[in-house]
Amino acid sequence: MHKIYSLLSKKAQAYVETMELKEVLNILFFINNENFTRRDKEKLIAVHETILEYNTKEDIKEIRSPKEAYDFLKPKFIGNEQEEFHAIFLNTKKELSIQKWFSKAQQILVL
Numbered sequence: 001m002h003k004i005y006s007l008l009s010k011k012a013q014a015y016v017e018t019m020e021l022k023e024v025l026n027i028l029f030f031i032n033n034e035n036f037t038r039r040d041k042e043k044l045i046a047v048h049e050t051i052l053e054y055n056t057k058e059d060i061k062e063i064r065s066p067k068e069a070y071d072f073l074k075p076k077f078i079g080n081e082q083e084e085f086h087a088i089f090l091n092t093k094k095e096l097s098i099q100k101w102f103s104k105a106q107q108i109l110v111l
Helices: 002-007 010-016 038-055 066-077
Strands: 085-090 096-102
Touching: 002 010, 002 038, 066 085
Parallel strands: none
Antiparallel strands: 085 096
16 A cells, blocks of 8 residues: 555545555545545545456456456445445356346346
8 A cells, every 4th residue: 555655645644544445445435534635535536446447357258156256346346335236147158148237226126
């Protein structure tokens, strides 16, 4: 976290000194926090978006194990404060055919 830590103002550095990166990059944590300057917030948002972009594995065509499914979906949950429901559908060759996101507010009909 040292390099990200060095991007922040002195006040923000002192505030996050003992925190884990996941906590610091939680948008809901820093966006309304007075310990971060406007520039700190812009930098943290940029870092958050870069991590999401880097970790998104949209090029996955085949999922052969629960671990691979987890690795595929994990980036979509970074920084979420509330539970979400995602479903991935595979064909008989274990190839990704559909990815569906259901908002927490939607009702899900199971047949």
